[in-house]
Amino acid sequence: MAGKTLFDKVWDAHVVHQIEGGPDVLYIDRHLIHEVTSPQAFAGLEKRGLKVFRPQNTVATPDHNVPTINQHLAIKDELSRFQVNKLTENCEKHGITLYGLGHPYQGIVHVIGPQLGITQPGMTIVCGDSHTSTHGAFGAVAFGIGTSEVEMVLASQCIMQPKPKRMRINVEGELKEGVTAKDIILYIISKITASGGTGYFIEYAGSAIRSLSMEGRMTICNMSIECGARGGLIAPDKTTFEYIRDREFAPKGDDFDKAVEKWRTLKTDEDAVFDKELTYDTADIEPMITYGTNPGMGTNISGNIPSESDIEASNLVTYKKALKYMGFEPGQQLEGIPVDYVFVGSCTNGRIEDLRAVAEFVKGKKKADNITAWIVPGSRQVEQQAWEEGIADILEEAGFKLRQPGCSACLAMNDDKIPAGKLAVSTSNRNFEGRQGPGSRTMLASPLTAAAVAVTGKIIDPRKLL
Amino acid sequence: MAIAKFVTIESTAVPLPIENVDTDQIIPARFLKATTRDGFGDNLFRDWRYDKEGNPIPDFVLNQNVYSGEILVAGKNFGSGSSREHAAWAIHDYGFKVVVSSFFADIFKNNALNNGLLPVQVSEGFLSKLFKAIEEYPATKIKVDLVNQEITLLPTGDKEQFDINSYKKECLLNGYDDIDYLLNLKDKIEEFEKSRA
Numbered sequence: 001m002a003g004k005t006l007f008d009k010v011w012d013a014h015v016v017h018q019i020e021g022g023p024d025v026l027y028i029d030r031h032l033i034h035e036v037t038s039p040q041a042f043a044g045l046e047k048r049g050l051k052v053f054r055p056q057n058t059v060a061t062p063d064h065n066v067p068t069i070n071q072h073l074a075i076k077d078e079l080s081r082f083q084v085n086k087l088t089e090n091c092e093k094h095g096i097t098l099y100g101l102g103h104p105y106q107g108i109v110h111v112i113g114p115q116l117g118i119t120q121p122g123m124t125i126v127c128g129d130s131h132t133s134t135h136g137a138f139g140a141v142a143f144g145i146g147t148s149e150v151e152m153v154l155a156s157q158c159i160m161q162p163k164p165k166r167m168r169i170n171v172e173g174e175l176k177e178g179v180t181a182k183d184i185i186l187y188i189i190s191k192i193t194a195s196g197g198t199g200y201f202i203e204y205a206g207s208a209i210r211s212l213s214m215e216g217r218m219t220i221c222n223m224s225i226e227c228g229a230r231g232g233l234i235a236p237d238k239t240t241f242e243y244i245r246d247r248e249f250a251p252k253g254d255d256f257d258k259a260v261e262k263w264r265t266l267k268t269d270e271d272a273v274f275d276k277e278l279t280y281d282t283a284d285i286e287p288m289i290t291y292g293t294n295p296g297m298g299t300n301i302s303g304n305i306p307s308e309s310d311i312e313a314s315n316l317v318t319y320k321k322a323l324k325y326m327g328f329e330p331g332q333q334l335e336g337i338p339v340d341y342v343f344v345g346s347c348t349n350g351r352i353e354d355l356r357a358v359a360e361f362v363k364g365k366k367k368a369d370n371i372t373a374w375i376v377p378g379s380r381q382v383e384q385q386a387w388e389e390g391i392a393d394i395l396e397e398a399g400f401k402l403r404q405p406g407c408s409a410c411l412a413m414n415d416d417k418i419p420a421g422k423l424a425v426s427t428s429n430r431n432f433e434g435r436q437g438p439g440s441r442t443m444l445a446s447p448l449t450a451a452a453v454a455v456t457g458k459i460i461d462p463r464k465l466l
Numbered sequence: 467m468a469i470a471k472f473v474t475i476e477s478t479a480v481p482l483p484i485e486n487v488d489t490d491q492i493i494p495a496r497f498l499k500a501t502t503r504d505g506f507g508d509n510l511f512r513d514w515r516y517d518k519e520g521n522p523i524p525d526f527v528l529n530q531n532v533y534s535g536e537i538l539v540a541g542k543n544f545g546s547g548s549s550r551e552h553a554a555w556a557i558h559d560y561g562f563k564v565v566v567s568s569f570f571a572d573i574f575k576n577n578a579l580n581n582g583l584l585p586v587q588v589s590e591g592f593l594s595k596l597f598k599a600i601e602e603y604p605a606t607k608i609k610v611d612l613v614n615q616e617i618t619l620l621p622t623g624d625k626e627q628f629d630i631n632s633y634k635k636e637c638l639l640n641g642y643d644d645i646d647y648l649l650n651l652k653d654k655i656e657e658f659e660k661s662r663a
Contacts, residue, residue: 016658017651022633025651027658037550039501048645065499079499086501130549130573144573146551148580148644156648158655162631164572194486195543198572228546230572294486294546318485411495411548420518432490432547434513 003269005166006235007201010141010266014124016158023160029123031058031153032109033096035065035087036413037128041151042090052094054157059118060091061099063108064129065413068376068403071101080414094154105248107379107405110134110347114218115381117247121236121263126153131347131429133224136233137217138240139266141201143231164230165199165275168268170206173282178463180357181216182349182427182446184208185223186288186298188280193315194296197229200276203268204234208282214243215353222348223429226295235267287461289334290431290444292322297431299334301449302461307331325433326441334459341424342373342454343436344447345403346410349427350378352385354447355402359391361451361462367399368457374416375400376408400454412437425453469582472638475563475610476620478535480527481600487540488547489574493556495548506552507559528560532604536563539596539608543567544585545574554578564610566617568593579634580644586610586617592626595619612639 004012017025038060045052052058062084067075075081084101091098099105105112110131113119121139126132130144145159152159171184189196202224209220217234224232241260244250251259290298291305297319299306307330311319323330328337344350344358355377367373375395377383383405386392392402409416410428412435418424420439427450431442443459452462497509514526522529538557544567545553554577557565565578566586578585588596599606599619609618612635618625636642648655 016655019633022631025648027655036498040503040551043502044645050649064495077499083499083501128549128551130547144549146549146554146573146577146580148551148577152645152648155645156651156655157659158648158651160644160648161576194546195569195571198543198569225547225573228543228571294488315485321484411490413495413498430488430490430547432488434494435490438494438496438513438518 003272005268005272005274006139006203006266007141007166007233010122010124010139011163013122014141019160023162025158026124026161027158028126028153029057030113030118030125032113032125032127032132033058033060033150034109034127034129035062035083037147038090038150039083039086040147041154042094044151045154050155052096052154055095057157058096058154059099060087060096061106061109061112062087062101064407064411066101066406067414068406068408068416071404104380104384107381108347108350108407110222111350111378111382114138114214115247115379117244117250120244120250120259121240121266126159130225131222133229133231134218134222134347136221136224136231137214138244139233139236139263141231141233144225164201166203167197167200167229167276167278168203168205168274170277170279171204171208171282172206172279173208175208175211175282176286178287178448178466179282179285180446180448181212181219183285183288185220186290186295186444187285189223189227189296190288190298191280192227192278194226194294195228197224197227200229202229202232204232206279209234210237213353214239215351218351219348223295226429236263287446287449287463289449289459291326291328291334292319293325293431293433294322295429295431295444297322298444301334301445301459303334305330305332305334335461337423337459339371339425339453339458340422341418342371342450343376343409343424343426343428344450345374345376345378345408346428347378347407348429349447350376350382352382354427355382355386355391356389357447358451359394361448362398362400362455363394365398365455367454370457371454373400373454374403374409376403377405379405398455409436411435412440418442425450425459469641469643471641472582472584472612474612475536476607477537478605479537479539479596479600479608480533480535481597482527482538482540483597485541486543486546489545489550489553490547492545492553493550498550498552503555505559506556507561510556510560536561537566537608537610538562538564539566539593539600541567542569542590544570546571549573551577551581554581554583558583566593566596579638582638584610584612584638586628588617588626588628592624595624
């Protein structure tokens with residue numbers, strides 16, 4: 001019998017029941033909830049007269065719809081305030097741990113899970129948010145779910161899921177200067193398209209992936225959904241164990257050592273077979289940026305927007321529609337395009353290493369006059385660390401201001417909306433039409449590139465300023 | 467708790483020949499502040515359907531009176547991006563019971579099925595036929611028969627089989643709900659928990 005993939009090992013260990021001709025019933029170790037996709041699930045539960053089955057396995061925090069300034073004041077927008085209060089009410093009623101606004105652990109749900117040691121190898125983790133795949137960086141099977149499924153987990157700690165197929169993506173070689181985890185994942189998505197991963201769960205492997213920090217690995221796994229994959233994961237190793245050690249909810253002492261012994265077994269067997277396998281060479285990966293309206297429309301920042309002749313016939317309609325929306329020409333040079341906004345933040349790139357990269361770059365430089373910049377830490381802990389490390393001061397000296405944690409302009413549910421027609425370079429994960437505010441235009445890039453754009457006011461290859 | 471049973475549908479259809487329709491287009495984030503499941507249909511495809519002042523954009527298909535019906539026919543990779551179930555609620559609330567495409571995003575597909583909205587995946591060729599037929603004659607009727615897993619272009623009789631797992635099919639036909647199923651598994655779930663302790 002062929003060996004098993006890491007994904008199969010974790011998935012199979014959580015199957016409570018197999019429905020013939022149907023989905024698997026999968027046990028969920030950790031359930032993360034936030035204010036936007038949970039209220040209807042609690043309402044459904046109450047309509048059935050049910051209690052939360054395992055409240056200790058669910059953790060809540062408000063992130064999608066919170067302001068990123070003046071968090072100590074009551075939320076101004078009435079609907080948002082009601083939604084955030086509803087989360088508090090539901091958690092109190094059902095005995096669920098909540099890190100509310102003002103709590104030192106509050107933050108974007110996918111930033112706080114790893115940071116607090118809630119996320120651990122071998123777990124199944126779900127959340128009503130498609131970027132739950134972030135937690136896969138620890139060798140967990142983590143994926144986003146809808147609200148009906150949130151209700152299933154609250155009611156039974158289980159979910160019904162058809163098992164995805166397996167894909168492995170290997171990235172081999174040493175990263176070139178100025179190339180980051182964000183560039184790797186934007187490169188991969190540009191190669192396999194925004195739908196190339198649909199139906200699959202991806203394992204990322206290879207020397208370039210191994211060389212990344214946990215935060216870089218999280219950036220990679222985070223954007224798995226942007227190629228349509230159900231999730232992405234990376235086998236845990238020494239980097240993983242050292243990251244988890246001593247975190248608040250991580251096992252301690254002997255328990256930690258025992259856990260590491262178990263976690264070491266979480267890797268794909270050599271003779272395991274994948275439904276699809278792809279390999280990329282870091283020699284081909286440059287700093288990337290997107291030019292269109294889905295994350296698959298990305299290219300080298302130092303190059304040009306593809307011409308019509310570069311686009312496959314079946315993608316031509318999408319390509320033309322996207323360029324029209326973005327106001328770009330086929331074949332246009334990317335460098336030099338003037339930019340209005342820079343957004344650094346989100347569950348993709350709102351962690352301390354991202355803020356460090358920006359601070360290191362802008363130190364001694366000044367924000368360009370034409371740029372409005374929003375720098376939003378992923379959590380209260382990241383925010384605090386940024387102040388302690390002097391990052392916030394460096395940013396202020398360069399003309400930037402650190403805001404308060406939340407999803408912010410990544411999805412523009414709160415007041416952080418890019419105005420119609422304005423062009424933003426964002427470290428977030430989606431460049432869909434109007435994603436960052438109605439009529440807004442988004443180009444996705446790494447924190448390093450975003451910093452370079454912020455000080456020059458236009459699209460520029462960050463390596464020119466290193 | 468039962469959801470409405472899915473019965474065979476014969477209806478005209480609304481064509482949306484756009485690919486990679488993401489859930490941000492189906493229902494933009496600023497409309498996700500509601501805490502109930504109702505009323506999302508009003509903002510379905512909001513920014514394609516209305517201009518900044520809230521006036522209908524005449525070119526958009528939902529604003530064209532010639533097109534109506536319970537079936538939405540859309541380009542490939544429908545429902546990509548955000549996991550927001552509000553997208554499925556909005557489509558269903560607007561009055562659609564079936565979405566036809568050549569390819570659906572995984573999370574959207576689950577969300578649709580959990581709300582009695584049937585995603586019907588057809589071949590690229592059949593999808594083109596549907597678009598062509600509807601464009602040429604908007605009153606074209608399409609039949610979606612879940613029992614036989616068959617979609618038929620009624621005027622010509624062109625048909626194609628579609629896949630659905632047998633569990634979900636039973637659920638839709640009988641109005642069963644996953645949570646009832648899971649609650650019946652409680653003993654097995656507790657046994658599983660004990661086995662890992």
